[in-house]
Amino acid sequence: MASATTSTAAPxxxxxxxxxxxxxxxxxxxxxxxVAVLGLVFLYPLGLVVQESLAPGxxxxxxxxxxxxxxxLTTVWLALGATVGCLVxxxxxxxxxxxxxxxxxxxxxxxIDVFLSFPSFLITLALLFVYGTVGMANGLWTGATGAAxxxxxxxxxxxxxxxxxxxYFTPFVMxxxxxxxxxxxxxxxxxASSLGARPARIVRRVILPxxxxxxxxxxxxxxxxxxxxxxxxxxxxxxGVTTLPMLVYSKAILESDYAAxxxxxxxxxxxxxxxxGLYRVVxxxxxx
Amino acid sequence: xxxxxxxxxxxxxxxxxxxLDALTLTVEPxxxxxxxxxxxxxxTTALRTVAGFVRPRSGRVHIGDRDxxxxxxxxxxxxxxxxxxALFPHLRVDxxxxxxxxxxxxxxAEIPGRVAEALEMTGMAAYARRHPRELSGGQQQRVAIAxxxxxxxxxxxxxxxxxxxxxxxxxxxLAELARLHRELPDVSILYVxxxxxxxxxxxxxxxxxxxxxxxxxxxxQELYRRPRTEFTASFVGNANLLPVRVTAGxxxxxxxxxxLPTDGAAPGSSATLCVRPHLVGLGAGPNALTGRIAxxxxxxxxxxxxxxxxxxxxxxxxxxxxxxxxLGSEVTLHxxxxxxxxxxxxxxxx
Amino acid sequence: MLVHSRTGRAASWALFAVxxxxxxxxxxxxILAASFSTHWSGAFPxxxxxxxxxxxxxxxxxQALTTSLVTAAxxxxxxxxxxxxxxxxxxxxxxxxxxxxxxxxxxPLAVPSxxxxxxVLVAFSRPPILLNGxxxxxxxxxxxxxxxxxxxxxxxxxxRLDPMYEQAAAGLGARPWYVLLRVxxxxxxxxxxxxxxxxxxxxxxxxxxxMMLYPPDWMPLPVLVFTATDRGSLFTGSALAVxxxxxxxxxxxxxxRIRTKATYR
Numbered sequence: 030m031a032s033a034t035t036s037t038a039a040p041x042x043x044x045x046x047x048x049x050x051x052x053x054x055x056x057x058x059x060x061x062x063x064v065a066v067l068g069l070v071f072l073y074p075l076g077l078v079v080q081e082s083l084a085p086g087x088x089x090x091x092x093x094x095x096x097x098x099x100x101x102l103t104t105v106w107l108a109l110g111a112t113v114g115c116l117v118x119x120x121x122x123x124x125x126x127x128x129x130x131x132x133x134x135x136x137x138x139x140x141i142d143v144f145l146s147f148p149s150f151l152i153t154l155a156l157l158f159v160y161g162t163v164g165m166a167n168g169l170w171t172g173a174t175g176a177a178x179x180x181x182x183x184x185x186x187x188x189x190x191x192x193x194x195x196x197y198f199t200p201f202v203m204x205x206x207x208x209x210x211x212x213x214x215x216x217x218x219x220x221a222s223s224l225g226a227r228p229a230r231i232v233r234r235v236i237l238p239x240x241x242x243x244x245x246x247x248x249x250x251x252x253x254x255x256x257x258x259x260x261x262x263x264x265x266x267x268x269g270v271t272t273l274p275m276l277v278y279s280k281a282i283l284e285s286d287y288a289a290x291x292x293x294x295x296x297x298x299x300x301x302x303x304x305x306g307l308y309r310v311v312x313x314x315x316x317x
Numbered sequence: 318x319x320x321x322x323x324x325x326x327x328x329x330x331x332x333x334x335x336x337l338d339a340l341t342l343t344v345e346p347x348x349x350x351x352x353x354x355x356x357x358x359x360x361t362t363a364l365r366t367v368a369g370f371v372r373p374r375s376g377r378v379h380i381g382d383r384d385x386x387x388x389x390x391x392x393x394x395x396x397x398x399x400x401x402x403a404l405f406p407h408l409r410v411d412x413x414x415x416x417x418x419x420x421x422x423x424x425x426a427e428i429p430g431r432v433a434e435a436l437e438m439t440g441m442a443a444y445a446r447r448h449p450r451e452l453s454g455g456q457q458q459r460v461a462i463a464x465x466x467x468x469x470x471x472x473x474x475x476x477x478x479x480x481x482x483x484x485x486x487x488x489x490x491l492a493e494l495a496r497l498h499r500e501l502p503d504v505s506i507l508y509v510x511x512x513x514x515x516x517x518x519x520x521x522x523x524x525x526x527x528x529x530x531x532x533x534x535x536x537x538q539e540l541y542r543r544p545r546t547e548f549t550a551s552f553v554g555n556a557n558l559l560p561v562r563v564t565a566g567x568x569x570x571x572x573x574x575x576x577l578p579t580d581g582a583a584p585g586s587s588a589t590l591c592v593r594p595h596l597v598g599l600g601a602g603p604n605a606l607t608g609r610i611a612x613x614x615x616x617x618x619x620x621x622x623x624x625x626x627x628x629x630x631x632x633x634x635x636x637x638x639x640x641x642x643x644l645g646s647e648v649t650l651h652x653x654x655x656x657x658x659x660x661x662x663x664x665x666x667x
Numbered sequence: 668m669l670v671h672s673r674t675g676r677a678a679s680w681a682l683f684a685v686x687x688x689x690x691x692x693x694x695x696x697x698i699l700a701a702s703f704s705t706h707w708s709g710a711f712p713x714x715x716x717x718x719x720x721x722x723x724x725x726x727x728x729x730q731a732l733t734t735s736l737v738t739a740a741x742x743x744x745x746x747x748x749x750x751x752x753x754x755x756x757x758x759x760x761x762x763x764x765x766x767x768x769x770x771x772x773x774x775p776l777a778v779p780s781x782x783x784x785x786x787v788l789v790a791f792s793r794p795p796i797l798l799n800g801x802x803x804x805x806x807x808x809x810x811x812x813x814x815x816x817x818x819x820x821x822x823x824x825x826x827r828l829d830p831m832y833e834q835a836a837a838g839l840g841a842r843p844w845y846v847l848l849r850v851x852x853x854x855x856x857x858x859x860x861x862x863x864x865x866x867x868x869x870x871x872x873x874x875x876x877x878m879m880l881y882p883p884d885w886m887p888l889p890v891l892v893f894t895a896t897d898r899g900s901l902f903t904g905s906a907l908a909v910x911x912x913x914x915x916x917x918x919x920x921x922x923x924r925i926r927t928k929a930t931y932r
Contacts, residue, residue, distance in 0.1 A: 060756035060768055063749050071775055071783070071811050074790030078782065081789060122687060129670050129679040137687070144691060146865075146915060148872025148889055151908055154896060155694030158701050158712075158905075165697070196690050228670050257779035259875035260889075264896065274781040274875065281785050282879060291789070294782040305777030309770075370834050390837035403835035407853040416849070417839030468839060 075298075082291035091292040096271065101296070104272040107187060108255035111194035115251045116244060118195060119202030124232065126203075127210035128218070138207060141200040150260035152197045153189075157264075160184050187270050193261045198254060202247035209243035210236070242311075249308035256301050273297040320381045320471030321346045321505050322367055327376035329362050337362045338529040339376065346381075346471075349498055349506040351516035353552070354526030360509045363526070364474050367507060369393050380472055391420070396465030396504075400477040402457045404449035410460050411436070411445040417468040435467040436460075438497065455486045462497070475508045479515060491518055513553050517541070525549045541593075543658055550591045550660065557597070559590045559629050561659070568659060571627025575604045577657040589660040592652050594621070597633035602651030606631060610648055613641050624650060695912075702905035719906030728891060728907060732914065735888040738802070739870035739918075742809035743817075746866050747859065749810070750817030755847070758825045772818040775811055783811055784876030802885035808876040813866040820865060824858030825851075864922040871915045 082088070091097050126134050158164050160181045167179025183189050213236065221231045259274040271279075273293055281290035322344040329337040337359040344350040352360035365371040366378050369390035377386045385393050396417075404413050414432045423431070436442045439459040449457055458478065465473060478494075479487045495518070498506060510516055516523045517537045525533040525540065525548065533540060533549040544550035547558055561568035563586050567576040570590060582588055599622070608626035620641065622633045633650050642648055670676050702719055704712035722728060750772065757768040775783065787808045791798040798804040832854060836846045852859075874889040881890055888911050896904035 056756070056759040057764055060753070060760065060764070063753035063756060064768070064771065066749055067753070067771060067814070070787070070807055072771075074783075074786035075778070077789045078786045118686065118690075122683060125679050125683040129676055129683075131680055131683075140691070143916065143919075146868035146872075146919060147912055148874060150874055150889065150893065151698060151912070152694055154892070154901070154904060154908060155697045157896070157901060158697045159693065196694065199690070222671070228675070253777055257781070259779070259781050259878075263874070263878070263893065266897065274779045277779070277781045277785055278875075278878060281788070287789065290785055294779075294785050297779050298777075298782055301779060302774070302777045305773075309773070368834070368838055370837075390834065391840050391842050393838075394840070395838055397835065397838040399831060399835065401829075401831060403829075403831040405832060405836075405850060405854075407856075416836065416841070420836070420839055420841035420845050420849075464839065474838075 078291045078294050081288055082295045084288040084291075087288040087292045091289050097276065097293065100271045100273050100276045100293075103187060103270060104256060104274075104297075105300075107191055107194065107272065108252055110191050111198060111255045112248055112252045114191070114195035115199045115202045116248050119199045119206060119247065120240065120244065122199070123203045123206035123210060124236070127207060128236070141203055141207075144200050145204070148260060149193075149197045149258060150264040152193045153261050153264035156184060156189065156193055156196075160189070185265055185269065189265050190262055190270050190272075193265070194255050194258060197261065198251045201251050201254065202244070205243040205247045206240055209240055213239050245311045246308065249304060249311055253301050253305050253308060256297070256304065273300075320503065321348065322350075322472055322507060323379040324363065324366075325377040325379065327363070327366055327373045327378055329359075329366060329371055330374045335529050337366070337373075340531055342524055342531060342534065344505050344507055346505055347503050348521045349508060349519055351508045351510060351520035351523045352526055353510060353513060353516040353523050354532075355511055355552070357528075358526040359529040360511075360526045361476055364476055364507055364509045367393075367472070368395055368397055368474055394468075394470055395472045395474055396468060396470035397474040398458075398461045398465050398476065398478045400480050402449075402461040402481075404457055404460055404464070406449055408448075409445070410441065410447050410449065410452070413449065413460060414464045414467045417464065421468065431467050431469075435463040438466060438500065439463040439493075454482055455490065458482065458490060459493075462494075466497075466501070471504065473504050473506045475506060477509055477511070480510070480512070487515075491515060495519055517553070523553070525552060527552070544591060544660070547589055547591070547660055550658075555594050555632070555634075557590070557592050557594060557632055558660075559592075559631070561588055561590045562586075563588050563659065567654070570606070571629060573606055573627070575654075575657070577604070577654045577659065579659055582659055582661065586661075591658045591660055592656055594632040595619075595634040596656040597631065597635075597650050597652050599633060599635045599638075599648060599650060601649050603653060604657070605649050605651045607647060607649050610642050610644050610646050612644070615641075622648070622650075624648060626650070698905045698908055701902055702909045704902060706902075719903050720910075722903065722906070724910070727886075728888075728910075731886050731888045731891040731907075732910060734802075734885055735871055735911070736914070738806055738809055738885075738887055739867045741806045742813055742870045743863050743866035745806075745810040746814040746817045747821075747863050750814050750819075750862070751821045751855075751859065754818050754822040754825055755851075757822060769818075769822065773815050775815040776819075780812055780873065780875035781879065784808055784879030787811065787876070788879055799880075800882045802882065804880050804882075805877060805885055805887065808880055809870045809873055812873060812876060813869050816869060817862045817866050820862040821855065821858060824855055824862075828854060860922050860925055864919045867918055867922070868915050871911065871918075 126137055160166050161184060162179070162182070164181075166181050170176065170179040170181075183192075217235055218231060221235050226234070257274060258272070259278065262270055262272050262275045263278070274297060276293045277290050277297065280286045280293060324340045324342045327337060327340045328335065340359070340363055342350075352363055354360045362371055366373050367380065367385075369385065369388060373386060377384055379385065380393060380395070405416065408416065411432050414435050415428050418428045418431055432445070433442065436445055439462050441456065441459045441463055444452060444456060444460070449460065452460065462478075475494075479490050482490060498504070498519075508516070508519060520537060522534060522536055523540055524531055527548050533545050537553075540549055540553045544553065544556075550556040550558060559570055561570045561575070563579055563582045563584050564574065565584050567574065567579065568588065568590055569575065575590070577590070606624075606626045608624040608631065610622060611625050611630065612623040614621040615637075616634075618637055619634045620636075620638050622635060622642075624631045624633065631650060670679055700712050703715055703717065705716050705718075706713060724732075753768060753772050757765045760768065787804060788799065790796075791804055791807070798807065828851065832850055833846055836850045837843075841849065872889060873887070874893065877887055877890055878893070881887065888907060892904050892907045892911065895907060
């Protein structure tokens with residue numbers, strides 16, 4: 030090889046180098062096909078939704094309607110409540126799995142992974158059997174007291190949705206937490222407890238600071254997912270609980286009022302994407 | 318065959334940090350050049366400019382007669398072995414070795430022969446059907462070398478190839494590398510290491526790097542016997558570095574006149590005297606220095622004496638003593654004039 | 668070990684059991700139990716039967732299952748191709764281009780599935796592309812929804828991939844294309860398998876966008892579970908849900924088998 034190139038005269042070299050470099054396609058060209066596909070199947074449809082929402086009077090009439098304002102309020106407080114619930118519950122459960130290990134703790138983490146791969150509406154379906162009018166809890170009550178009817182009727186209220194959302198989304202908080210806990214140096218805990226710190230103090234001063242990034246990331250993810258949740262609300266079948274995604278569905282499919290559906294969709298997307306942007310920033314920090 | 322490497326004022330910078338500062342160095346065809354230096358000295362960066370993974374901010378890199386500065390790595394025709402071996406875990410040993418040949422569209426019929434040859438050369442023929450994960454560190458190292466050699470490169474780049482091996486394996490592999498080089502006398506080797514033993518054993522010449530710059534370059538003997546800078550003197554082998562004042566026929570250390578070659582240093586100027594500890598003898602002789610024993614370490618075949626001479630600590634490695642002198646006792650040391658080197662003060666800071 | 672006293676540990680475990688079992692374990696068990704029963708009287712289900720299952724693997728239900736399987740397989744394959752391509756292209760870029768591409772491909776994660784359904788419905792019910800009323804609109808929406816997940820897990824895997832393999836290959840004379848096919852993709856195979864499993868599971872359980880889009884002849888299993896429970900056939904719904912969960916798990920298991928094989932090859 031070297032002997033072959035020996036004959037290459039010195040002045041010819043820069044030209045040859047330039048020719049060889051120009052043959053490689055710049056990197057951004059390879060990014061074009063996937064962007065084009067995404068544009069066609071996602072960005073273009075989303076753009077049309079925005080365009081439809083701009084129909085004359087659509088925003089005014091939607092914003093003026095009580096059902097929209099109710100749905101907005103319900104969506105936000107359900108999402109916030111569920112997020113807080115998931116954070117508290119997830120933190121406690123992850124803490125026990127990670128730091129008070131018991132036989133089968135591994136199986137629990139495995140179970141959580143499996144749980145995440147199931148659709149959310151299964152939870153509501155199960156709750157119907159547990160707390161429904163003829164379900165387990167009411168059955169136990171009527172059996173024990175002889176009353177004609179059990180006391181649990183919350184399933185078709187926002188509280189039922191809240192319970193289902195906390196149940197379904199808690200694993201989404203536990204997973205990043207368990208990952209963060211597994212990286213926590215156990216020597217730190219041992220040193221802290223050898224210095225006489227009690228468990229509550231160790232949790233507050235050592236574990237919680239380490240878990241904050243994971244909590245923030247998990248919490249914002251759950252918040253966005255709760256804002257967008259549809260299956261759980263649909264399955265409760267409660268007329269009194271309407272969230273923004275539910276409103277999009279009913280306006281578009283049941284009432285065929287596309288302009289209104291698009292307005293609600295735009296509002297929902299604005300809230301979610303804004304929060305998701307926040308989540309990305311937070312989780313980037315957590316990763317650093 | 319003309320296949321050396323030429324660095325022509327090659328500089329590399331990341332942002333404001335210069336990691337390689339105007340390196341000019343020539344590796345002759347068939348030569349083993351060691352780039353020796355501490356971590357962060359720019360030696361690995363220099364090697365990666367040859368491989369094409371780092372683009373110089375300025376300067377040119379030549380392999381043989383080709384200016385490769387603007388070529389992508391896959392057009393450079395180099396063989397490279399890195400610290401972590403980088404064997405492809407999803408391929409068998411023979412597939413790893415064949416990788417370069419297949420990637421370069423080598424005639425299919427010749428590939429098995431070339432693979433067998435490379436594995437034979439590194440003593441790994443019996444492991445051809447294994448996967449990398451089934452091999453020990455030393456074996457993986459041999460496969461990595463076989464993979465680099467299979468493409469018959471003109472230039473072999475070795476980036477700390479032995480640093481992941483334990484001490485015993487390392488000396489064995491060092492002998493192997495020396496043998497391989499004897500079998501392939503035309504291949505130029507650029508060998509990056511922070512280990513002076515590897516550099517002294519294997520290299521025809523050593524380029525000493527520190528703080529992004531080339532400090533010194535020469536044969537191992539030259540660098541060891543006549544280092545040009547304090548950095549070289551202390552990094553290649555052990556050294557006593559003593560501040561002295563140059564006189565007409567030698568130098569003066571803490572009031573004691575010493576006789577040694579001054580190489581034209583101006584009398585009256587300050588300089589650093591470099592003398593290797595094992596060339597310092599115990600007892601009276603030329604260039605005698607008197608001081609008190611500060612510490613004695615037994616090192617098996619030798620004793621290392623630390624002696625305070627007029628406020629300066631002098632190290633002497635002497636043959637094992639039957640009776641070690643007590644701490645604080647007065648001893649006399651000496652060294653031959655030709656064993657000492659005067660280093661101009663401030664060369665290292667340049 | 669955080670809690671050292673025996674009672675403290677027992678108390679922690681009791682707390683865990685009290686929270687975990689009713690919230691997570693019971694719901695799944697309840698569905699399983701209900702799927703084998705004819706009615707639920709008092710605390711426990713009664714009237715054991717396997718009838719729901721014999722019905723669940725026949726006729727309409729079987730068709731819904733195959734519909735779901737085909738949809739999930741097609742959407743996963745498309746999403747994996749698109750997401751992997753985008754992740755690889757982004758990895759080759761630097762700075763702003765890379766961030767822009769990554770942001771574009773995670774955007775579907777933040778948009779509610781219902782809105783994705785609505786958008787796809789609005790866009791493909793009009794020329795130039797008319798897909799409304801066909802199965803393709805369902806597959807398309809599922810692809811959009813799971814692409815972001817595929818992209819995310821593949822780009823995470825690419826970030827974890829040690830650049831030394833790529834460099835070793837390039838040093839041996841392999842062009843970028845050859846490096847991609849012979850080194851990068853094989854090394855990414857386990858992660859691609861995981862991403863495929865994730866996409867498949869998500870698509871199998873997708874309800875929100877599907878409810879907006881499904882044509883009568885392409886009704887996936889979750890929709891059937893909903894229509895069953897909506898008309899009061901909770902036990903049939905449970906059996907269908909169990910079939911859905913079991914199928915998802917089986918496919919995930921198979922994928923993880925392939926993954927371990929690939930890792931130890």
